[in-house]
Amino acid sequence: MLWIAVALPLLSLEAVKPLTSLPDGSSAKPNRCEPPRDANPSCDAGNIADAHCYALADHAHILLPDVDALRAGVQPGHSRSYALALAPELKLLTADAGREIQAFEAIALALLTYTPKLSLADTHTLLLEVGSGLRLFGGLRTLLARVSATVAEFGYTARVACAPTAWGAWLLAQARANRQGRRWHVVKEDSLARVLDRLPVSLLPVAPTYRDAFAHLGCATLAELRQLPRAGVVRRFGSGILDLLAQAYGTRPDPRESFRAPASFHAQLELPSRVDNADALLFAARRLIVQLAGWLSAHHAALSGYTLLLEHELASRHSPKTSSLKVAWAVPSRDAEHLIWLLREKLNQTVLAAPVIELKLVADQIAEYAGQSDTLFPMPESDGESIARLLERLSARLGPENVLQMSVQDDHRPERAMRVEAYQAQAFSRKKRSRALARPRIKADKTWLTDELRNAAGEGASPASATDTEADAEAPTQAQATPSPFTSADAETTTTSTLQHAHQRPQEASPDFPDSILPSQPRPVWMLDKPLRLMMRDQRPIYRRPLKMLTRTERIEAGWWDGDLVERDYYVAADDRGHMFWVYRERMTGEWYLQGLFG
Secondary structure, eight states, X not given: OOEEEEEOTTHHHHTTSOOOBOTTSSSBOOOOSSOOTTOOTTTTHHXXXXXXXXXXXXXXXXXXXXXXXXXXXXXXXXXXXXXXXXXXXXXXXXXXXXXXXXHHHHHHHHHTXXXXXXXXXXXXXXXXXXXXXXXXXXXXXXXHHHHHHHHHHTTOOOEEEEESSHXXXXXXXXXXXXXXXXXXXXXXXXXXXXXXXXSBGGGSTTTTTTHHHHHHHTOOBHHHHHHSOHHHHHHHHOXXXXXXXHHHHTSSOXXXXXXXXXXXXXXXXXXXXXXXXXXXXXXXXXXXXXXXXXXXXXXTEEEEEEEEEEEEOOOSTTSOSEEEEEEEEEEEEXXXXXXXXXXXXXXXXXXXXXXXXXXXXXXXXXXXXXXXXXXXXXXXXXXXXXHHHHHHHHHHHHOGGGSEEEEEOSOSSGGGXXXXXXXXXXXXXXXXXXXXXXXXXXXXXXXXXXXXXXXXXXXXXXXXXXXXXXXHHHHHHHOBOOOXXXXXXXXXXXXXXXXXXXXXXXXXXXXXXXXXXXXXXXXXXXXXXXXXXXXXXXXXXXXSXXXXXXXXXXXXXXXXXXXXXXXXXXXXXXOTTSOEEEEEEETTTOOEEEEEEOO
16 A cells, blocks of 8 residues: 555645735745755845745634745744744735635545545645555656646645655655655555654644653653553553554554535635636636546546536626526546646637626536546547547637537438538537447438438439330339438428339430449438539520439428428439439429539
8 A cells, every 4th residue: 555645734724825926817926834954034024025825823822934034034923023023015915724624625526536545634734545546646756746746736735755654754744735745655564664653743633632641651752652662552552652652653553534525516715805807717717627537536426527616706786696607628638637628728719797706616517537548559439539629629619600510400401401500519419429339320421321312212223215205104102201311300291202203204315325323322421511503404404504313203392390391303314424413403483403513
């Protein structure tokens, strides 16, 4: 086993301290709990006077100063008046237990991204068991860096250590926070005892109670405490301190209750001041998204969209109280960086209706998540996900109205069977999932085919040169029902059949047409935006040259429900050079039109 301890020594102060960010709003100004080694407490006071520094205080004394206050000479225990004399720009804050607990649990929720075995320990310390996930995150060094970066997203100070035992990691994290010792990362159990023996007894959670007793016994390090007679230690300090040492050194089991993520996700953040620019909201929203990523990992779920609610300051009577910013994408994801990137692009295109004073994150499009395993050869699904990610980025960068996609409509009329519309992530995701569950029926961008249609088109013979009487006589026996290429449950009354039309067929004896092979698909890839009316010569349609019909009649009657009725007889036609076209004849007027071209 391997445990990572994340100590938050300044959480009591940072939970109530106003958010600080760089001008671009991309990162927080770090706080540190200790001054530099070579810093003089009295130096830099003049420079600090121009900037705000903060300290946690009660009614009379300073409890916890930040690094800027420490550099100005402010120390814990100083009176309020003396601290203000040292640093006139010092802001004194009051501890808030509720916000402190909320901040502590928010960081714990974010760190669930790395392990489900996370425990809350004393002195604002989080313990993560990561022994089984080192390979997943690229090794211990990479994992330590990612844990530190996650805490840095909140703008909090963290001291990270690791050890084979939970209490051992806790002690090393406390030693690092107090700048005691030189080694804070222990991986092997053989070297754990040697490193812990050098730590002072003041790091133990019971040290404040028995500080004078340890001094009277001449016990300064953990090694000296372990050398004392066991009966005497139990009589003086109780058995709890020996149990803690045994668990820290790994000689006794240490069962712990793991932190559990709530059943539903609720996160909000009150801003310290009004925000007028949408770009400045990104730094505050990052905290909420990092928590969301940890919550999704704990529940083995993913997200396809969320809503960021903006609470506005009521500057005027007509200002809205709240507004929403919806962010959606095609492939469900729980990658915090991807979610933050999409939000950044969305904020770049957003103009705030009024200044914002609070943020709320609502995750309402949650789906199950199946992790992907690394393979030597990429799977076909990876191409689809990469295309979806590309469309997401283009839509976020350019705007949804500037990224178009084609969609199939439930309509038998060819000109209405396809529609070009603005890109929608949810629609793209549903279309992708439906294609995975069933065999695709769309063979090309502008063709709508089924296997039955292809078979019917291959079996249909070209009409023979016969008189009108012979064609009418053969029609009842040679007619073959052909399913519509745009079959839909929403248009049950629309019928498409292969029938010999009752009007006079064009004569086919004048030009010498070569034998043409029917196209493999009964629908052309290239469809005209608007059908082209054809001229007639010798009762034959002409498109540059006379055309010959190669297929039986395919009748489409649809559109009576919306007032745009069509009654057409479709054919695959060819000219004397072998070029093939998709033409139709209006049943009422007898006019011929060109609908599409075969490649």
